[in-house]
Amino acid sequence: MFCSKCGQELAAESAYCSRCGKAVNAPVVVVSDGFDTFIPRNPLALWSYYLGLFSLLCGITALPAIITGVMGLDYAKKHPEAKGVVHCWVGILIGAFSLVLVLVFFLLILFAQCA
Numbered sequence: 001m002f003c004s005k006c007g008q009e010l011a012a013e014s015a016y017c018s019r020c021g022k023a024v025n026a027p028v029v030v031v032s033d034g035f036d037t038f039i040p041r042n043p044l045a046l047w048s049y050y051l052g053l054f055s056l057l058c059g060i061t062a063l064p065a066i067i068t069g070v071m072g073l074d075y076a077k078k079h080p081e082a083k084g085v086v087h088c089w090v091g092i093l094i095g096a097f098s099l100v101l102v103l104v105f106f107l108l109i110l111f112a113q114c115a
Contacts (some may be wrong), residue, residue: 044072045084048091055095059102065095 001010003017003024016023046055048069055062069092 035071042067042072042076042082042084042087044083045082045087045091048072048095049087051089052091052094052098055098059098059105062095062099065091066099069095088100
C-alpha cells in the first residue's frame with residue numbers, strides 16, 4: 001500500500017504516512033448545518049414552490065409551477081438525498097388552484113361579453 005499524496009510505501013496497519021503525515025484511511029465525517037431540512041437540494045422543487053406562490057398574484061406562472069413540480073418529484077425520486085417533495089407538492093397544488101382560478105376568470109369574461 002502506498003500514500004496517495006507522496007507515494008511512500010506504507011505498512012498495512014499504518015493510519016498515517018510516515019513521510020508526509022497524510023491520513024491513509026481517514027473516516028469521512030459529514031456535518032449537517034440543518035438548513036437542508038428547510039432548503040432542499042432540489043432546485044426544481046424550489047422553482048415549483050416559488051412559481052406556485054407567485055401564481056397567486058399572477059396566474060401566468062401556474063402552469064410552469066405544475067410542470068417544475070412534477071419534474072422536481074421525479075428528481076427527488078431518483079435522488080432521495082435531494083428532498084424537496086413537500087415543496088413540489090405545494091407548488092403543484094397552488095399552481096393547479098391558480099390555473100383553475102385563471103380559467104374561471106377568463107370564462108366569466110368570455111360569457112359576460114357574449115351576453
